[in-house]
Amino acid sequence: MTAFTVALVLVVAAAGLLRWRRPAWYWLAFGVTLAALRVLVRYRSVMEACGLTVPPARWRLSLARATNQPIPEPRPPRIRRLWPTRTGLVLRLKLCPGQDVFDIAAASDRLRHSFSMFGVTAREVRSGVVEVRMTGYDVLKRVQMPAETETRAMRVPVALREDGSVHYRDHHAVPHALTLGATESGKSVYQRNLVAGLAPLDVALVGIDCKQGVELFPLARRFSALADSPDTAAEILDALVARMADVYRLIRTQQRINVEDRPRRAEGTHCQRGGVVTVADRLLTVNQVVERLGTGLRFPRWLIEERRITFVKVGRHVRIPESAVEEYVSAHTVAPIVLRPAAAYSYRRAA
Numbered sequence: 641m642t643a644f645t646v647a648l649v650l651v652v653a654a655a656g657l658l659r660w661r662r663p664a665w666y667w668l669a670f671g672v673t674l675a676a677l678r679v680l681v682r683y684r685s686v687m688e689a690c691g692l693t694v695p696p697a698r699w700r701l702s703l704a705r706a707t708n709q710p711i712p713e714p715r716p717p718r719i720r721r722l723w724p725t726r727t728g729l730v731l732r733l734k735l736c737p738g739q740d741v742f743d744i745a746a747a748s749d750r751l752r753h754s755f756s757m758f759g760v761t762a763r764e765v766r767s768g769v770v771e772v773r774m775t776g777y778d779v780l781k782r783v784q785m786p787a788e789t790e791t792r793a794m795r796v797p798v799a800l801r802e803d804g805s806v807h808y809r810d811h812h813a814v815p816h817a818l819t820l821g822a823t824e825s826g827k828s829v830y831q832r833n834l835v836a837g838l839a840p841l842d843v844a845l846v847g848i849d850c851k852q853g854v855e856l857f858p859l860a861r862r863f864s865a866l867a868d869s870p871d872t873a874a875e876i877l878d879a880l881v882a883r884m885a886d887v888y889r890l891i892r893t894q895q896r897i898n899v900e901d902r903p904r905r906a907e908g909t910h911c912q913r914g915g916v917v918t919v920a921d922r923l924l925t926v927n928q929v930v931e932r933l934g935t936g937l938r939f940p941r942w943l944i945e946e947r948r949i950t951f952v953k954v955g956r957h958v959r960i961p962e963s964a965v966e967e968y969v970s971a972h973t974v975a976p977i978v979l980r981p982a983a984a985y986s987y988r989r990a991a
Contacts, residue, residue, distance in 0.1 A: 663777035664726065664784065671776045672724045679722070679729065679755050679774075686754040687716035690747040694736040717744075720769070726786065727804030728757065728775040734768060741770050761803045773803040796837030798830055809834055828855055835859050846880065848873045923952060923959035932965055943968075 658666035687693055693714035700712050717733040724730075733744070744751075744762040752760040757774040765771050780802060789797040794811040801807050809817070821827045838845060839862035846865045849856040853868035860866050867873040924932065929940045940960070943949040950964035 663782075667728075667776045668726065672729070675729055675755070675757065675774070675776055676722065676724065679731065682754060683719065684716055686751065688714060689754065690750045692716060692739070692743060692747060694738055717770070725804060727777070727779050728759075728773060731772040731774065732765070733770045733772060735770060744770050744772060759802055773805070775802070775804050779804050791837075793841065794838075794843070796834065796841075798833040798837060799826075809837070831855070832859060835862055846876060848876065922962040923954070924962055924965065925959060929960050929965060933969075 655666060655670050658669065659671075693716045695714055696712035703709075704711055715736055717735050717739065719731065720734050721732040722729065735741075741762055741764040748760040748762060751772070752758070752774070755774065758777050759775040760772060762770055762772050779800060783800050785797065785800060786806065789806055790808070791797065792810075795808050797806045798809045799807040819827050819830060835845065835847070835856075836859070839859075844864040845862060847856045847859075847863045848867045853860075853866075856863070856866060857868070865876055865879075867876045926937065926940045926944075930937055933939065940949075944951050944958055944960075949968050950961060952959045952961065
């Protein structure tokens, strides 16, 4: 009994030391099991306390009354999957009818307190399915990037989010970006991670440091060109503008804006000549469609509900292309009746 007590004390002391000095190790050794059991045991009561349950269906209530059975309890979202990560737990829920992802997001603080987790975030995977990510400790206190990341061309990992997931900078999806933040908010660290991630790729890195090279000089070997003075920056910018002009000139000479001809290879070159089509269709709001058609607000909404006009879903918003409005007007345009001359009409009656 004494040996068991000593071993138990040592285990508790080791767990406390790991939780203080190495929270990631503590989470993988002890925290993930305790957190998973806590979530599964408290799930129904926590969801009911947070107002994330729905009343039972009417047919179930009628059946219970008819058979003199107990009234069914309110239903919480159904757990579809629960799996651990190196920073927390991921809970995938199937929402009940009438629930939305904003209900889960609004109750994130109450869920965090009820499940004894450090942070809770929710996002919608698809319609009716929500992914709840729970972190077991402060992952930003001592940032440790995962050993394996999903890197692709022009897509590099640069930071760690508060929910433990990796933040990627994808230059194909968003070519331009502006980094803003207060002092000591991590702008320089973000920029250095970005440069270090892009350096091994087949790209040309050009840096302009307005602080006389204080920020980017330690990474000078990773840059194709680095300017630390106004004169050098002006020369680099002139060279970049000239480079862009050459690229645009090459595109203009090798491409044809012609949608009728099929693309073919230019003679004596290795460049593919293809048609370039530029389409600019303005998306109108419901109020703008009302002004265009001169009708009430209910008429465009009726067109959308009855699927009588083409519309675009932009998140939770609905937009109508301007070309669709023009097509609708053209399709419902009634030509006037052309009357015959009176003389010809009288002549036919006489005949």
